[in-house]
Amino acid sequence: xxxxxxxxxxxLTCWPLSPVEGQETSIAAHPSDxxxxxLDFQVPQASDYRHVLSNGVVVYVAExxxxxxxxxxxxxxxxxFLDPDGKTGLASMTGRMIRRGGTLERSAEEFxxxxxxxxxxxxxxxxxxxxxxxxxxIRQVLDESLALFFEMLRTPGFDAERLQVEKEGLIERMKQxxxxxxxxxxxxxxxxxxxxxxxxxxxxxxxxVEGLGASDLARFHASYWHPANMSIAVSGAVSAEEILAKxxxxxxxxxxxxxxxxxxxxxxxxxxxxxxxxxxxxxxxxRVVLGHMGLQRTDWEDPDAFALQVxxxxxGGGGFTSRLVKRIRSDEGLAYSAGSGFGIDPFxxxxxxxxxxxxxxxxxxxxxxxxxxxxxxxxxxxxxxxxEISKNSFIDAFxxxxxxxxxxxxxxxxxxxxxxxxxxxxTYRERIRDVTAEDVQAVAARYLKxxxxxxxxxxxxxxxxxxDPDGRASMAEFHGGESTPLPLRDPLTLAPMK
Numbered sequence: 001x002x003x004x005x006x007x008x009x010x011x012l013t014c015w016p017l018s019p020v021e022g023q024e025t026s027i028a029a030h031p032s033d034x035x036x037x038x039l040d041f042q043v044p045q046a047s048d049y050r051h052v053l054s055n056g057v058v059v060y061v062a063e064x065x066x067x068x069x070x071x072x073x074x075x076x077x078x079x080x081f082l083d084p085d086g087k088t089g090l091a092s093m094t095g096r097m098i099r100r101g102g103t104l105e106r107s108a109e110e111f112x113x114x115x116x117x118x119x120x121x122x123x124x125x126x127x128x129x130x131x132x133x134x135x136x137x138i139r140q141v142l143d144e145s146l147a148l149f150f151e152m153l154r155t156p157g158f159d160a161e162r163l164q165v166e167k168e169g170l171i172e173r174m175k176q177x178x179x180x181x182x183x184x185x186x187x188x189x190x191x192x193x194x195x196x197x198x199x200x201x202x203x204x205x206x207x208x209v210e211g212l213g214a215s216d217l218a219r220f221h222a223s224y225w226h227p228a229n230m231s232i233a234v235s236g237a238v239s240a241e242e243i244l245a246k247x248x249x250x251x252x253x254x255x256x257x258x259x260x261x262x263x264x265x266x267x268x269x270x271x272x273x274x275x276x277x278x279x280x281x282x283x284x285x286x287r288v289v290l291g292h293m294g295l296q297r298t299d300w301e302d303p304d305a306f307a308l309q310v311x312x313x314x315x316g317g318g319g320f321t322s323r324l325v326k327r328i329r330s331d332e333g334l335a336y337s338a339g340s341g342f343g344i345d346p347f348x349x350x351x352x353x354x355x356x357x358x359x360x361x362x363x364x365x366x367x368x369x370x371x372x373x374x375x376x377x378x379x380x381x382x383x384x385x386x387x388e389i390s391k392n393s394f395i396d397a398f399x400x401x402x403x404x405x406x407x408x409x410x411x412x413x414x415x416x417x418x419x420x421x422x423x424x425x426x427t428y429r430e431r432i433r434d435v436t437a438e439d440v441q442a443v444a445a446r447y448l449k450x451x452x453x454x455x456x457x458x459x460x461x462x463x464x465x466x467x468d469p470d471g472r473a474s475m476a477e478f479h480g481g482e483s484t485p486l487p488l489r490d491p492l493t494l495a496p497m498k
Contacts, residue, residue: 041399046412046422051244055251059232060412061240064405068139070236070243071406072149075413077229078131081199081265082220087211089170089204091224094217095126096166098133098225101214102157111152120145122152128200129265129347130417131225139237143246150250156221158214167209174206177491181287181458184279188486189289192277192454193351195270200348206492228256231416233409264347267296276455276475276483278464286363286459290370292452294343294350300424306431307439308342308447313390314382314440315373316340316354321389323373324354334358334366342447346418352448360463365473371450378444381437394432401425455479 028034049060080091099122102108115122120137122145133153137145177183190201234243272293297305316324316339328338335356343350354374358366402408402425415422455478457464465483467474475483487496 039396039399043425044402044408046415049409049412051240053244053248053251055227055254055256057227057230057232057247057251058413058416059234059244059247060409061238061243062233062235062405062409063237063239064235065237068237070135070137070139070142070145070238071234072135072146072243073233073406073410073413074133074153075231075233075417076126076131076133076225077261077263077417078126078224079129079199079265080127080202081129082224082261083199083202086208087216088202088208090212090216090220091126091131093163093166093170093209093212094220094225095124095131097158097163097217098124098156098221099152100166101159101162101217103151104155104157105151106157108157108159108162111148111157114148115145118145118148120148122149124152142238146246146250153225154254156218158217158221160214163212163214163217167212170204170209171206171492174204174209175491178281178488181281181283184281184488185287185289185456185458188277188279188458189351189353189454189456192456193270193272193293194268194348198268198270198348199265200268203494205494223257223259224261226257227251227254229261231413233406233413235405235409267348272452272454274452274454274479276457276479277486278461278483279456279458279486279488280461281458281488282460283458284360284460285357286360286457286464287357288363288367288455288457289353289355290367290453290455291340291351291353292449292454294345294352295447296349297344297346297418300420303431303434303439304443304446305344307435307443308344309394310387310390310432310435311377311382311440311444312340312342312352313393314386315377315444317342318390318393321386321393323377324356324370327369327373328356328358328366332365332369334362334369338366338370346420360460361466361468363457363459363464364467364475364477367455368473368477371453374444374448374450378441378448381441384437387435387437387440391432391435395429398429461485 046060049062051059051061053059078091078095080088083090100108102111106114118137118141120135120141122133122135124133125131133149135145135149177187187203194201196202232247274292295305295308314322316322319325319339320330322339324338324340328334329336335358338354338356340352340354342352354370356366356370400407401411411425412422414420415424461483465475467476475481489495490497
């Protein structure tokens with residue numbers, strides 16, 4: 001009986017969705033017949049969200065009262081570029097332990113309990129050239145959460161026991177560095193491009209980690225985690241007037257450090273050398289990265305940057321619509337995934353790279369295809385279909401950068417941090433739309449440099465070097481058949497392993 005009633009209910013519920021004979025319907029007969037109106041998306045203006053506290057800290061506030069939630073993110077001008085000699089990883093460890101090490105008033109356990117009781121989420125971090133802190137809580141406990149959040153930021157405790165646990169965990173992860181060929185290739189690739197001493201490619205050793213003490217973290221925090229290095233993004237169920245008043249209270253009496261930050265971070269001085277580099281590891285597939293230095297962003301209005309985005313998307317950055325994926329994966333079945341990236345970084349030259357994994361005998365053939373596609377996009381205009389698919393992917397996805405209040409505030413903070421004019425977003429879609437096939441070919445010819453390619457392979461060289469059994473390609477075809485062996489390194493000391 002119950003089953004019959006359920007079926008009847010479902011039938012009655014679904015019946016109106018079916019067209020009635022003789023009655024007009026607006027439902028398309030086929031998805032291809034669907035017609036959409038033109039998207040009318042207006043870019044938010046930073047000036048509508050920007051505020052400045054009395055101490056000079058810039059705050060972007062984007063209100064959103066749909067849910068009783070508040071998000072606050074602080075971006076800090078800090079990172080591994082500030083690590084002193086002999087203490088690589090200090091910035092990163094400080095960023096983790098500000099949240100995990102309690103405060104001067106509460107033990108780490110007590111602080112965790114207070115945060116959990118409020119059902120709030122707090123975190124801190126530090127990367128290569130930026131750091132930050134985040135708070136997410138419900139509107140009803142905003143005052144209590146802010147009090148804990150700023151207690152954590154202003155007076156972290158760096159609990160010695162928690163620090164030791166963190167160091168032991170990091171050491172255990174370090175021991176596994178050679179387990180994953182992706183980690184090996186990432187480390188060596190950065191060294192080949194930027195050198196071992198540049199902040200972007202420095203890697204911690206056991207000695208670095210063991211040498212980090214709570215006093216080191218406290219000094220680093222006092223030097224760099226202070227208001228003069230901060231900017232703030234706030235979003236959610238709070239008014240600008242209200243949150244600005246609360247922030248004024250919590251920043252009151254927090255002085256700026258006398259330690260200056262050299263900005264922007266230093267550029268690498270290492271000069272990359274093209275060639276084939278190989279690291280021996282007995283695995284069934286070869287992991288490959290090939291590429292060269294990319295581009296440093298010095299002009300946000302540079303039309304080449306927009307054309308490079310489209311060019312890379314067509315070459316290998318656009319997933320299944322890109323040329324490298326179609327040929328290496330779909331047509332030849334040589335790799336599960338393949339792709340390219342063209343880095344345009346505001347702080348240092350990015351990297352152009354093609355990456356894939358393939359069975360050892362087909363590593364060379366996949367590389368040959370990649371080089372063919374690099375040369376093809378340099379020599380011939382892309383098709384109109386490829387061009388339109390790529391440009392539309394950027395244009396159609398563009399509103400997502402501003403679809404949430406949190407995204408709006410965070411985007412404008414990031415603008416300030418990297419020196420990007422807010423007006424960049426006003427013309428972004430137009431500049432992408434203006435890219436032509438000739439533009440794509442021109443930037444490919446100018447910025448893709450086959451003669452500068454660095455070719456890094458991690459795998460069993462005796463299986464990789466002979467190449468394809470069908471004779472389609474071998475490693476002898478690249479750089480005159482010469483290759484430079486790189487040592488597999490001790491995971492704790494990074495010294496060459498014998």
